[in-house]
Amino acid sequence: MTNAIEMRGVHHRLGTSFEIRDLTVNVPSGSIYGFLGPNGSGKTTTIRLMLGLLRRGKGSIQVLGRPIPADAARVLARTGYVPERPHLYDSFSIGEAIKYHGAFFRTWDARRAEELRVRFRLDAAARIGRLSKGETGKLMMLLALAQSPDLLVLDEPTDGLDPVVRRDVLTAVLDYVSQRDATVFISSHLVHELERICDWVGVMDDGRLVAEMPMQTFKSGIKRLRVADAPSLVSDTPFVLLAREPGDGLSGGEVWVVRGWQDPMKQYFEGVGARLREVVDLDLEEGFVELLRTFRTPDA
Amino acid sequence: MCEPRIRCVLVRSAAVLSVLLVVLPSGGAAQSADTYRERVQRLEQRLERLTAEQERRAEAMPPVELDTLRVGPVRLLTPIPVQSFVTAVAAQLRDSLRTSLAGDTVLLPPVNLLLRPRGPRTAARPGLDRLEVQGVHQWFYREEESRFQQADIPGPVASGLLDVIRLRTRVMLDSTLSLWLENDIAFDSLTVIQAQTAYLELAIKPWRIVRDCYEGRLDRCRDALALGRQSVITWYTADERRHVVETAREWEPRLGEDPRAQQCAVGGDDHACVAVLEAYPHVLREPLSALTRQSLLRIALQSGGTGAFGRLVRSDTLAVLDALATAAAVPADSLIARWHRAILAARPRGTVLTLGGGWTAFVWVVVLGVAAMRSTRWRIR
Amino acid sequence: MFRQILLTQWKWSGLGIVVAGVAAFALPILTVQQAGVADPTWLDALALLSAVEEWSRAYPLLALAIGLLLGTTAWSRDHRNQHVYALTLPLPRWHYVLLRYGSGLVLLAAPMVMLWFGAMLAASMASVPPGLQTYPHALALRFALAALVAFSLLFAISAGTARTAGYVLSIVGVVLVGQLLFSLAGGETNLIEPMFDRMITWPGPFDIFVGRWMLIDV
Numbered sequence: 035m036t037n038a039i040e041m042r043g044v045h046h047r048l049g050t051s052f053e054i055r056d057l058t059v060n061v062p063s064g065s066i067y068g069f070l071g072p073n074g075s076g077k078t079t080t081i082r083l084m085l086g087l088l089r090r091g092k093g094s095i096q097v098l099g100r101p102i103p104a105d106a107a108r109v110l111a112r113t114g115y116v117p118e119r120p121h122l123y124d125s126f127s128i129g130e131a132i133k134y135h136g137a138f139f140r141t142w143d144a145r146r147a148e149e150l151r152v153r154f155r156l157d158a159a160a161r162i163g164r165l166s167k168g169e170t171g172k173l174m175m176l177l178a179l180a181q182s183p184d185l186l187v188l189d190e191p192t193d194g195l196d197p198v199v200r201r202d203v204l205t206a207v208l209d210y211v212s213q214r215d216a217t218v219f220i221s222s223h224l225v226h227e228l229e230r231i232c233d234w235v236g237v238m239d240d241g242r243l244v245a246e247m248p249m250q251t252f253k254s255g256i257k258r259l260r261v262a263d264a265p266s267l268v269s270d271t272p273f274v275l276l277a278r279e280p281g282d283g284l285s286g287g288e289v290w291v292v293r294g295w296q297d298p299m300k301q302y303f304e305g306v307g308a309r310l311r312e313v314v315d316l317d318l319e320e321g322f323v324e325l326l327r328t329f330r331t332p333d334a
Numbered sequence: 335m336c337e338p339r340i341r342c343v344l345v346r347s348a349a350v351l352s353v354l355l356v357v358l359p360s361g362g363a364a365q366s367a368d369t370y371r372e373r374v375q376r377l378e379q380r381l382e383r384l385t386a387e388q389e390r391r392a393e394a395m396p397p398v399e400l401d402t403l404r405v406g407p408v409r410l411l412t413p414i415p416v417q418s419f420v421t422a423v424a425a426q427l428r429d430s431l432r433t434s435l436a437g438d439t440v441l442l443p444p445v446n447l448l449l450r451p452r453g454p455r456t457a458a459r460p461g462l463d464r465l466e467v468q469g470v471h472q473w474f475y476r477e478e479e480s481r482f483q484q485a486d487i488p489g490p491v492a493s494g495l496l497d498v499i500r501l502r503t504r505v506m507l508d509s510t511l512s513l514w515l516e517n518d519i520a521f522d523s524l525t526v527i528q529a530q531t532a533y534l535e536l537a538i539k540p541w542r543i544v545r546d547c548y549e550g551r552l553d554r555c556r557d558a559l560a561l562g563r564q565s566v567i568t569w570y571t572a573d574e575r576r577h578v579v580e581t582a583r584e585w586e587p588r589l590g591e592d593p594r595a596q597q598c599a600v601g602g603d604d605h606a607c608v609a610v611l612e613a614y615p616h617v618l619r620e621p622l623s624a625l626t627r628q629s630l631l632r633i634a635l636q637s638g639g640t641g642a643f644g645r646l647v648r649s650d651t652l653a654v655l656d657a658l659a660t661a662a663a664v665p666a667d668s669l670i671a672r673w674h675r676a677i678l679a680a681r682p683r684g685t686v687l688t689l690g691g692g693w694t695a696f697v698w699v700v701v702l703g704v705a706a707m708r709s710t711r712w713r714i715r
Numbered sequence: 716m717f718r719q720i721l722l723t724q725w726k727w728s729g730l731g732i733v734v735a736g737v738a739a740f741a742l743p744i745l746t747v748q749q750a751g752v753a754d755p756t757w758l759d760a761l762a763l764l765s766a767v768e769e770w771s772r773a774y775p776l777l778a779l780a781i782g783l784l785l786g787t788t789a790w791s792r793d794h795r796n797q798h799v800y801a802l803t804l805p806l807p808r809w810h811y812v813l814l815r816y817g818s819g820l821v822l823l824a825a826p827m828v829m830l831w832f833g834a835m836l837a838a839s840m841a842s843v844p845p846g847l848q849t850y851p852h853a854l855a856l857r858f859a860l861a862a863l864v865a866f867s868l869l870f871a872i873s874a875g876t877a878r879t880a881g882y883v884l885s886i887v888g889v890v891l892v893g894q895l896l897f898s899l900a901g902g903e904t905n906l907i908e909p910m911f912d913r914m915i916t917w918p919g920p921f922d923i924f925v926g927r928w929m930l931i932d933v
Binding site: 134 | 723726800
């Protein structure tokens with residue numbers, strides 16, 4: 035399996051208070067890669083680094099098999115990018131923006147652009163400066179999709195949009211992916227949204243990549259365990275113990291959050307004299323929260 | 335430093351203009367040459383009387399208030415409060431005279447000038463917001479006291495005084511030379527502006543004789559400068575004469591009534607044209623103005639160096655050109671040639687874009703364009 | 716691609732260009748309004764030269780204004796969104812800058828040509844005294860070069876980073892403060908005047924702006 039995006043040991047300092055440290059990201063070709071992280075974790079900076087908008091410090095970046103920033107222009111020609119904040123010229127009408135944008139891309143699909151415009155119910159004469167947030171989001175998605183890109187990089191594309199527009203936008207992305215073997219890199223802090231569409235997930239916090247794995251692994255590997263008679267000291271666990279907390283008053287015992295859980299691991303508890311009462315599946319959001327919690331307080 | 339220079343030129347021009355206004359016939363009235371000379375003499379006598387009266391008045395002022403400064407034959411009387419300022423003026427005047435006349439300064443006629451501040455008399459020590467020069471004529475210098483700067487002000491005042499002295503000097507010269515110069519004995523150095531003015535006149539006057547002079551025919555320059563034969567026949571072509579009369583009929587009503595003017599303008603009779611122009615000399619004068627003629631005097635004195643002014647003063651019996659050549663200590667033809675070269679060399683820088691200037695601008699365009707294109711791509715903070 | 720960039724530039728500065736074009740066309744005609752005397756004498760010629768000289772001050776100012784207009788509007792919209800859009804377009808930075816620069820030059824050509832036409836019309840209309848000549852082509856060329864220099868300078872400054880602008884401002888600030896300190900210390904050293912002189916005299920960038928902009932001259 036080849037990677038559409040490969041970042042290796044990338045460093046980048048942003049001002050004096052924030053830096054990306056030793057960042058390694060691998061986005062498999064043809065995947066929909068969800069890039070999760072709280073606000074300010076470095077998601078947008080990572081995206082800007084991978085598109086050549088920022089100069090990296092150390093490390094290497096390859097996108098669509100080409101080095102960044104040396105080949106940024108060629109990569110951008112095959113990449114549809116929806117930035118976090120609207121970046122189009124306010125004075126343009128939608129029609130003008132579509133014409134302007136299309137002029138720069140050889141792969142521009144004018145028919146698709148028109149189809150999407152109609153589907154998104156965008157008035158060609160409307161001024162961009164006067165569009166609602168939802169309309170602006172749809173227009174930017176239209177521009178990205180009509181480029182016929184091999185890679186879609188979407189930075190918080192649905193942030194602040196109402197559920198209807200959000201659905202329209204994500205549906206358009208999925209439609210596109212279903213027609214072409216494109217890779218989608220989508221960053222968001224709306225975890226539940228990515229859960230439904232992504233097949234890979236990366237989690238970012240404080241400028242570092244906390245985890246990167248197939249969505250299925252992520253979802254199934256993180257469990258909440260109810261444990262009775264747990265020993266005070268725990269060592270040599272076959273899983274990763276993310277958190278350990280007292281249980282509620284009724285059930286007693288402790289609640290463990292673990293990663294890398296598999297059923298045969300139940301035997302471990304018998305070995306240490308404890309009893310495993312219950313294994314609870316966590317959804318992506320819960321897993322995400324637990325993951326971050328562990329990452330931020332490694333002694334927990 | 336430019337400001338005082340401009341002011342200096344303005345002051346000088348005003349002085350020259352005032353003399354021209356006095357000398358020129360008023361209201362365009364037709365006068366014969368004799369009437370004209372009589373009128374000039376009357377005005378000069380009147381000016382002399384006024385001057386003498388003012389000098390008497392100045393002398394009559396209480397001596398305790400005044401200090402006296404001497405610059406060659408020039409005596410500057412000044413009230414004590416502005417003594418230091420007038421000392422600075424005197425120093426500049428001395429420099430100007432030394433540069434222009436060297437040792438010949440002693441030949442200048444004695445001139446007494448009273449410089450005194452005028453303005454609000456309420457202050458115990460009057461300011462220099464107005465400085466009155468009494469002597470040959472009144473001359474005011476006006477400047478806001480708050481903007482007064484010792485370093486700048488004496489310059490134009492000294493220039494103004496030099497103009498006064500120049501006007502006074504004409505009594506020393508032969509009346510022919512004085513008339514040729516229109517009573518302004520331009521003994522100071524030829525400035526760039528004066529040379530450029532002469533150039534402009536030489537370049538743009540429409541007469542054939544001036545065009546010939548411009549193109550280097552020195553004999554024609556001699557005539558155009560009114561140093562050779564002096565008549566409308568020498569100076570102007572028949573077409574020019576007819577054209578001038580035709581044009582003059584529009585503003586000189588007496589020409590409309592003169593049948594010779596009709597014959598000249600309509601019939602093309604050149605004899606009639608000559609007759610009209612001789613009868614009405616104010617209609618058409620010398621091809622080149624007195625200002626340009628004065629440039630020849632300045633160049634003659636510059637060429638002659640030390641003693642040139644003295645030789646000029648002593649040559650009052652010679653023809654004008656010979657007197658100038660004597661002052662310059664070169665043959666007359668050489669003097670005209672030098673003048674021609676100097677005036678043509680003073681051509682103002684034209685608007686025509688120089689090759690160097692154009693290329694420089696082009697190079698800057700390229701350099702700045704390349705600099706813009708090298709602007710970094712890493713722009714997002 | 717270039718057409719679209721040109722259209723955006725026109726959208727942002729079209730009105731200004733139209734006004735500048737009208738001004739550029741009218742200026743030479745206004746300059747020679749005193750040259751209509753049917754039979755000019757040399758005194759008329761001097762008055763004409765003086766009037767032409769008065770008007771000549773407007774040419775470099777107009778060139779500067781047009782340069783300022785186009786140089787700043789070329790980048791103002793990109794500055795507003797931190798150049799994100801421009802930088803995500805699939806072309807190298809220099810190529811994008813070149814397109815913007817080229818579109819500015821194309822628009823700049825409009826007032827240049829208008830001034831050229833105006834100057835030629837004015838020269839043909841004017842009754843110029845003998846000894847004087849008209850210089851419509853030289854004037855138009857000079858105007859074009861001055862406008863190009865002004866545009867290029869402002870374009871380059873606008874295209875630079877905030878850091879570059881900071882360096883430029885710092886240098887200016889150091890010179891001003893240095894001059895102030897010299898003055899306070901009673902020194903007579905003048906730092907500003909020599910620098911200014913260097914800028915406006917050959918081979919400084921503003922040499923083209925100073926001097927005589929005479930449509931009619933000797």
